[in-house]
Amino acid sequence: MTTQDELRPTLTTEAGAPVADNQNTETAGVGGPALIQDQQLFEKLAHFNRERIPERVVHARGAGAYGTFTVTADVTAYTRAAFLSEVGKQTETFLRFSTVAGNLGAADAVRDPRGFALKFYTEEGNYDLVGNNTPVFFIKDAGKFPDFIHTQKRDPYTGSQEADNVWDFWGLSPESTHQVTWLFGDRGIPASYRHMNGYGSHTYQWQNEAGEYFWVKYHFKTDQGVRSLTQAEANRLAGEDPDSHQRDLREAIERGEFPAWTVQVQIMPAADAAAYxxxxxxxxxxxxxxDYPPIEIGRLELNRNPDNVFAEVEQSIFSPAHFVPGIGPSPDKMLQGRLFAYADAHRYRVGVNADHLPVNRPHATEALTNHRDGHLYDGRHGRRKNYEPNSFGGPVQTGRPLWAPLPVDGATGTHEAPSHAEDNDFVQAGDLYRLMGEDEKQRLVDNLSGFIAKVSADREDIVERAVGNFRKADADFGQRLETAVRELRKQR
Known part of the structure; x- marks a missing residue:
């Protein structure tokens, strides 16, 4: 008679040998010391010690899901990207949401931008669109990114995030005023990943079959409606349920309530850029x-949860350098730095062959490279030659660039970005403030003043610089903030 255990598969070692006893360590006699020949013991312990890879320096805390992007409008006049080639065409996707500053074990419901990293598994290779839930960012040059992140992370002496560091940097970096105004406003703490918009944030290039190119910005407008938390609601939720946003996303998909976003783009003719x-x-x-009204181009739906969070969410990698024909970069100095930094971070964190993992490799085509060996290499290339050109039938180049070349002139150097007619660090922050209703303005002032007031008592210079940037954005904004901070600091 067949027992239930006889129907079950056999537990094996990593080498595939059957395990005789997974309950008891092999010892020298009853009660004696363990033997080094117990392969199961040492294999289990060694693997357990290595179960965690280095977490992301930023965006460590995240959740993800698979889905489908469907084209809803004809955009072939602007791009030759195959996955955008016809209305109704569908492409598999993987979307990873994340907070920016928190560690892997941090709470979800915190005031922090949210990463919105989207991988399209297209027939021309994977296209990664690495954005946030905000249309702007704190800085405009990638060279400042490590400094900025160091202010958001734990202080090397105290081991905690310090208001002194945060506001010292923001006060000395006035270009951050717009994003800080956004972050401390009503949308600064999304109620869930499903109830927030996503943005490509950077400017990208689209090129059509005729060779014409355009500048584009991506917008993902949540079909669930925007919902956010107040600071008090977030404080309570972060303590009661640190995994709130991850759980909400997973359970919504399990219920069949597939979250969706309407995908829009702003399109700027290339000739407009110089005089904008x-x-x-x-x-x-x-x-x-x-100036450039968003136009709808598609719909994104998430409809399948990962089976293994580590394999598919933590080991997922995204790089803004992963383009497909018809889409390319712009001269955005932050984007230019990220073209290198993202892929390099994954080579360090996951390994040089991270692209071979199921969540990262192309799903609708095959990657054919001459890269071999290294950590995680699976030998997939067999005996194929690993150089080009070769006369053994190896892959060859197309001779057609993925995107349009851009004219350049002038001398090399560490130049500031060119200034346009209305460029300054405060105009759009002021515009954003003046769009708010009175209640929203008061909540913004309350959120900002509560954090600025934590600056050390002997560093009034940091407080003044911080408040001064908002005063330059809008006089009323600055005055209300100055009054609120002064009152809070009196109470300390």
């Missing part, structure tokens, strides 16, 4: 919708 009133490649600026 703002630098169109400045990540701290938006393109006002009155």
């Amino acid at each position: 009133r703002f630098n169109p490649f400045d990540l701290t600026k938006v393109w006002p919708h009155a």
Whole structure:
């Protein structure tokens, strides 16, 4: 008679040998010391010690899901990207949400930008669109990114995030004023990953079959409606349920309530860029919708949860350098730095062959490279030659660039970005403040003043610089903030 255990598969070692006893360590006699020949013991312990890879320096805390992007409008006049080639065409996707500053074990419900990293598994290779839930960012030059992140992370002496560091940097970096105003406003703490918008944030290039190119910005507008938390609601939720956003996303998909976003783009003819009133490649600026109205191009739906969070969420990698024909970069100085930094971070964190993992490799085509060996290499290339050109039938180049070349002139050097007619660090932060209703303005002032007031008592210079940037954005904004901070610091 067949027992239930006889129907079950056999537990094996990593080498595939059957395990005789997984309950008891092999010892020298009953009660004696363990033997080094117990392969199961040492294999288990060694693997357990290595179960965690280095967490991301930023965006460590995340959740993800698979889905489908469907084209809803004809954009072939602007791009030759195959996955955008016809209305109704569908492409598999993987979307990873994340906070920026928190560690892997941090709470979800915190005031922090949210990463919105989207991988399209297209027939021409993977296209990664690495954005946030904000249309702008704190800085405009990638050279400042490590300094900025160091202010958001734990202080090397105290081991905690310090208001002194945060506001010292923001006060000395006035280009951050727009993003800080956004972050401390009503949308600064999303109620869930499903109830927030996503943005490509950077400016990208689209090129059509005729060789014409355009500048574009991506917008993902949540079909669930935007919902956010107040600071008090977030404080309570972060303590009661640190995994709130991850759980909400997973359970919604399990219920069949598939979250979706309407995908829009703003399109700027290439000839407009030089004379546009703002630098169109400045990540701290938006393109006002009155200038370039967003047009709908598709719909994104998430409909499948990962089976293994570590394998598919933690080991997922995204790089803005992963383009497909018809889409390319812009001169955005933050984007230019990220073209290198993201892929390099993954080579360090996951390994040089991270692209071989199921979540990262192309799903609708095959990657054919001459890269061999290294950590995680699976030998997939067999006996194929690993050089080019070769006369053994190896892969060859197409001779057609993925995107349009851009004209350059002038001398090399560490230049500031070119200034356009209305470029300054405060105009759009002021515009954003003046769009708010009175209650929203008061909540913004309350959120900002509560954090600025934590600056050390002997560093009034940091407080004044911080408040001064908001005063330059809008006089009323600055005055209300100054009064609120002064009152809070009196109470300390």
